[in-house]
Amino acid sequence: NAGVTQTPKFRILKIGQSMTLQCTQDMNHNYMYWYRQDPGMGLKLIYYSVGAGITDKGEVPNGYNVSRSTTEDFPLRLELAAPSQTSVYFCASHGTEAYEQYFGPGTRLTVT
Amino acid sequence: RKEVEQDPGPFNVPEGATVAFNCTYSNSASQSFFWYRQDCRKEPKLLMSVYSSGNEDGRFTAQLNRASQYISLLIRDSKLSDSATYLCVVNMGYNFNKFYFGSGTKLNVKP
Numbered sequence: 157n158a159g160v161t162q163t164p165k166f167r168i169l170k171i172g173q174s175m176t177l178q179c180t181q182d183m184n185h186n187y188m189y190w191y192r193q194d195p196g197m198g199l200k201l202i203y204y205s206v207g208a209g210i211t212d213k214g215e216v217p218n219g220y221n222v223s224r225s226t227t228e229d230f231p232l233r234l235e236l237a238a239p240s241q242t243s244v245y246f247c248a249s250h251g252t253e254a255y256e257q258y259f260g261p262g263t264r265l266t267v268t
Numbered sequence: 269r270k271e272v273e274q275d276p277g278p279f280n281v282p283e284g285a286t287v288a289f290n291c292t293y294s295n296s297a298s299q300s301f302f303w304y305r306q307d308c309r310k311e312p313k314l315l316m317s318v319y320s321s322g323n324e325d326g327r328f329t330a331q332l333n334r335a336s337q338y339i340s341l342l343i344r345d346s347k348l349s350d351s352a353t354y355l356c357v358v359n360m361g362y363n364f365n366k367f368y369f370g371s372g373t374k375l376n377v378k379p
Contacts, residue, residue, distance in 0.1 A: 187365055198272070198355065198369035199312070206365055214366065246311055255300045255359055257367065259311035 158182050162247050162260035169237040169267045177232040177263050179247030187250050188230040189257065190214075190222065192243040199246060205230055237267045269294055272358050274370035282378055285346045289373045291356030292338045300359035301332055303341050305352045306372065312355055316341070346377045 163178045181188065186207045191199035201214030205224040219241060221233040230249075234241060244264050248257040274291045281287050293301075301318035316323065318330040318339050329342040339358075343350055356370035 189367070191369075196276075196371065198371040200369075201366060204365060254317075255367075256302065256314050256317060257312075257357075259313070262311050 160247055160249055160258050160260035162245075162263050164263060165261065166264045167266070169234075169265065171237060171239065171267060173237050174233070174235050175237070175265075177234070177245055177247075177265075179230045179232065179260055180228050181230075181247075181249040181258070181260075182228065183249065183251065183258065184227060185249035185251045185258075186227065187252070188224065189248045190220070190230070190232045191246045191248065192216065192241075193246060193262075194243050202232065202245075234265075239267050241265065242267045270370075271295065271360070271368040272356055272370040274354075274356050274373050276371055276373060278374040278376050280376045280378060281346055283346055283348060285377075286342065286344045287346060287375065288340055288342045289354055289356075289375075290338050290340050291358075291370050291373075292336075293356075293358045293368075294337070295358075295360050296334075296337060298337075298358045298360050301330075301339050302357040302359075303328075303330055303339075304355040304357055306355055307352050315354070343375075346375075348377050348379060351375055351377045 160181045189204045190202040203222040205211045247260040303315045304312040305315045306312045322331040327344045331340045353372040
């Protein structure tokens with residue numbers, strides 16, 4: 157049981173480039189989340205999904221997009237990367253009966 | 269005002285000490301409460317869910333005070349391995365699938 161996996165672990169982007177952060181969970185969880193964590197700060201919600209085909213914005217969605225075509229996968233797309241998007245990105249999921257979230261190992265993104 | 273606030277610390281304590289962290293939340297309709305542990309450059313991992321009656325797991329005790337809108341985490345007999353950042357997480361009642369994270373309290377346990 158792999159839990160929540162994220163790829164890549166690290167990435168350096170140039171300003172204006174685009175990329176997709178991958179997130180997959182094998183726990184059949186309906187709820188999935190993308191967070192970013194800046195140094196010394198708490199996690200901020202970017203987007204979330206309550207099931208395949210359903211997504212919604214969180215606190216800080218600008219500059220990002222998501223899709224949820226399957227229960228397992230919840231990719232995060234960055235278009236036109238900016239230095240302000242330098243952060244650590246965590247994907248998380250939980251089931252319907254309990255709200256304890258399981259996190260992936262994170263993606264460290266630097267935009268220069 | 270932030271939705272969830274924590275004392276950032278650091279709390280520097282010797283091994284064997286008892287240490288307590290508090291976390292305040294702004295929305296009285298909040299439904300679910302959690303403590304997560306985050307090691308340096310790692311993902312958060314669930315430490316405890318916090319129930320209305322309070323709960324205990326070994327050396328860790330969590331309490332919820334709805335009247336004053338805070339939750340607490342007590343660690344007894346601190347170990348070196350307890351050194352980490354402890355995140356308070358609240359699920360707001362008006363939007364059950366959004367979670368708000370505190371900035372974390374850093375704990376350093378010294379030999």
